[in-house]
Amino acid sequence: MMVGVESAQIGRIDDLAGDYDVVVIGAGPSGLRAATTASEFGAQVLLVDENQTPGGQIYRSVLRAQEADRRRLGEDYWRGRAIAEAFLRSDAHYSPMTTAWSIVPFHGESGEIIGHEVGISAAGKTRLIRTKQIVLGTGALERPFPVPGWTLPGVMTAGAAQIALKASGLIPEGRVVIAGTGPLLYLLAAQLIDAGATISAVLDTTPKANWRKALRYLPEFLASPYAIKGMKLLCSVLRRTKVVRWVSSLSAEGEGALKEVVWRANGREQRVPADILLLHQGIVPNINFSNALGCEHEWDERQLAFRPRVDKWYRTSVPGIAITGDGAGIQGAEAAALQGALAGLGCAVRLGLIDIESGERRAAPLRSQLRKASRGRAFLEVLYRPAESFRIPQNPNTIVCRCEEISAGQIRSSVDAGAIGPNQMKVFLRTGMGPCQGRLCGLTVTELIANERGVGPNEVGYYRLRFPIKPLRLSELASLPQSEAAKAAVLADLADTHPPKNGRGERL
Amino acid sequence: MFRRAPDRMRDQVTFTFDGNPIVAAAGDSVAAALLAAGIQACRTTPVSGAPRGPYCMMGVCFECLVRIDGVGNRQGCLVPVREGMKVETQKGSYALPAEAGQ
Ligand SMILES: Cc1cc2nc3c(=O)[nH]c(=O)nc-3n(C[C@H](O)[C@H](O)[C@H](O)COP(=O)(O)OP(=O)(O)OC[C@H]3O[C@@H](n4cnc5c(N)ncnc54)[C@H](O)[C@@H]3O)c2cc1C
Ligand code: FES
Numbered sequence: 231m232m233v234g235v236e237s238a239q240i241g242r243i244d245d246l247a248g249d250y251d252v253v254v255i256g257a258g259p260s261g262l263r264a265a266t267t268a269s270e271f272g273a274q275v276l277l278v279d280e281n282q283t284p285g286g287q288i289y290r291s292v293l294r295a296q297e298a299d300r301r302r303l304g305e306d307y308w309r310g311r312a313i314a315e316a317f318l319r320s321d322a323h324y325s326p327m328t329t330a331w332s333i334v335p336f337h338g339e340s341g342e343i344i345g346h347e348v349g350i351s352a353a354g355k356t357r358l359i360r361t362k363q364i365v366l367g368t369g370a371l372e373r374p375f376p377v378p379g380w381t382l383p384g385v386m387t388a389g390a391a392q393i394a395l396k397a398s399g400l401i402p403e404g405r406v407v408i409a410g411t412g413p414l415l416y417l418l419a420a421q422l423i424d425a426g427a428t429i430s431a432v433l434d435t436t437p438k439a440n441w442r443k444a445l446r447y448l449p450e451f452l453a454s455p456y457a458i459k460g461m462k463l464l465c466s467v468l469r470r471t472k473v474v475r476w477v478s479s480l481s482a483e484g485e486g487a488l489k490e491v492v493w494r495a496n497g498r499e500q501r502v503p504a505d506i507l508l509l510h511q512g513i514v515p516n517i518n519f520s521n522a523l524g525c526e527h528e529w530d531e532r533q534l535a536f537r538p539r540v541d542k543w544y545r546t547s548v549p550g551i552a553i554t555g556d557g558a559g560i561q562g563a564e565a566a567a568l569q570g571a572l573a574g575l576g577c578a579v580r581l582g583l584i585d586i587e588s589g590e591r592r593a594a595p596l597r598s599q600l601r602k603a604s605r606g607r608a609f610l611e612v613l614y615r616p617a618e619s620f621r622i623p624q625n626p627n628t629i630v631c632r633c634e635e636i637s638a639g640q641i642r643s644s645v646d647a648g649a650i651g652p653n654q655m656k657v658f659l660r661t662g663m664g665p666c667q668g669r670l671c672g673l674t675v676t677e678l679i680a681n682e683r684g685v686g687p688n689e690v691g692y693y694r695l696r697f698p699i700k701p702l703r704l705s706e707l708a709s710l711p712q713s714e715a716a717k718a719a720v721l722a723d724l725a726d727t728h729p730p731k732n733g734r735g736e737r738l
Numbered sequence: 739m740f741r742r743a744p745d746r747m748r749d750q751v752t753f754t755f756d757g758n759p760i761v762a763a764a765g766d767s768v769a770a771a772l773l774a775a776g777i778q779a780c781r782t783t784p785v786s787g788a789p790r791g792p793y794c795m796m797g798v799c800f801e802c803l804v805r806i807d808g809v810g811n812r813q814g815c816l817v818p819v820r821e822g823m824k825v826e827t828q829k830g831s832y833a834l835p836a837e838a839g840q
């Protein structure tokens with residue numbers, strides 16, 4: 231339990247200061263280290279996070295974990311306690327169960343950006359907090375996995391099952407199938423089996439050809455700490471459940487809920503009855519904030535995702551905004567923590583709490599650890615590159631935008647009718663206009679359009695997102711104590727992002 | 739669909755889902771508590787009326803939307819259950835929160 235280490239926690243957002251030197255968003259390893267580091271140099275720091283306790287994805291609920299959880303989830307999980315406790319011992323303020331939904335710059339006399347105002351809400355209350363520096367440690371999302379039937383109740387992401395296990399000790403029961411690719415797929419399978427779940431099958435969608443392409447990165451991988459861990463995981467899963475390789479197509483079937491999983495492997499179609507299907511094909515940076523802020527992004531062809539451009543202090547192209555951890559490109563938890571420390575240090579330098587020479591001196595060992603922590607990633611990225619057929623649905627009936635129920639076929643025909651980018655697609659079909667704001671369809675829509683047009687994703691681009699990046703309730707807006715101008719700006723954006731609809735969900 | 743590790747059933751909290759009482763563990767999100775009670779679908783979609791249930795459990799997909807104590811469009815995976823909470827299936831339209839005037 232957290233007894234004795236909760237001193238930094240602020241219970242209500244009313245009690246937060248109006249101004250901070252640094253606001254960190256996200257309490258994963260990168261955000262925790264950024265906040266702890268900046269605070270060590272004397273900066274006034276606020277960390278806000280949506281979850282009940284610190285830890286982010288990998289260390290979710292770690293401060294509530296008991297010995298039994300340690301056995302189920304492993305030492306890599308348990309290690310998060312130290313990072314979370316060091317943060318709680320720091321002077322940084324911590325506002326859990328708090329969502330950040332906007333970041334708006336404020337300007338100096340000559341028009342330069344001198345800070346930002348962060349919109350946050352918790353328990354139905356809303357505040358705008360001013361800050362000189364922002365570190366986004368908002369992490370990653372699981373890559374969309376658009377297969378037929380993926381919207382049926384009973385189909386979830388593998389990450390969702392892991393969250394239920396970490397946060398509530400829930401173990402999937404009945405006939406459980408896990409499908410997809412990526413290192414986390416096997417980690418989760420192992421964790422669930424260790425927790426006592428019976429897994430009917432792991433359907434591995436890693437394409438055969440990936441192995442050949444990944445071979446040249448193998449020596450570096452073998453020298454990395456991932457190699458032994460990865461092999462152990464793989465063996466422990468292979469020993470305890472059926473693994474089907476070279477799965478080339480997959481669908482979930484059922485009326486109103488999942489009943490069967492159907493797949494094709496080695497040219498043969500098979501089906502099994504299933505109660506739960508857990509999907510996973512890697513994770514991608516969560517770029518909602520950086521996109522809405524107008525930070526420059528680039529398409530990372532190896533990670534198959536957009537990522538914000540950052541410098542060696544993890545600063546983006548927008549002054550005062552840094553992004554660390556998975557949000558800046560997928561590198562794993564250890565790298566996320568080191569990047570967070572570097573970003574925190576960078577804030578201290580920019581705030582004048584430490585001179586640049588000392589900053590560089592302290593950064594050097596962190597940077598060399600970071601290089602070490604990043605070794606072996608190339609192999610993983612190439613090996614676990616999800617097949618095109620699982621990213622760009624060939625079946626025209628497969629739903630792509632889950633919120634508005636738009637299919638791959640509708641998107642392809644809209645490209646032919648002139649919707650050449652994701653923003654035009656919004657106008658044509660309302661893709662990305664539902665409450666998830668494109669988080670679950672953005673990459674698929676980009677890749678589908680690129681595929682249909684025969685160009686690269688960089689040319690197609692991503693949805694242009696607007697604040698608020700999470701839907702707000704009017705009561706939350708009404709509780710804003712700030713200026714009418716700020717409220718009007720938010721409302722204007724809201725109207726723009728969520729045009730009024732009639733009862734059938736059609737745009738008026 | 740899900741069972742709870744016996745060591746994780748600590749302080750109990752009782753809430754209702756569509757009027758039926760459900761016992762959860764303190765600290766559960768509403769979505770986790772529903773899954774633990776064997777409930778997979780918590781809303782129907784505004785477009786086709788299809789049933790949906792929690793998909794990501796981390797605030798991303800908005801598939802876990804439910805009505806909580808009369809307020810619609812709450813993300814069940816981000817709201818902790820509380821004693822006496824009244825949770826209901828969200829039927830159809832997201833009528834986005836701002837429009838619903840909540
Ligand atoms: C579902 C999932 C499970 C994973 N499990 C593992 C694992 O078991 N082992 C492993 O090695 N790696 C795992 N990973 C990879 C993992 O993301 C990284 O290794 C590591 O957690 C990255 O740390 P981070 O600090 O960049 O971000 P994260 O740990 O992802 O933390 C981001 C935090 O930001 C918060 N946040 C995001 N947006 C907002 C907002 N608008 N307002 C407030 N808070 C916000 C989130 O709630 C979260 O707490 C997982 C990834 C995902 C997506
Ligand atoms: S389950 Fe995805 S937002 Fe709650």
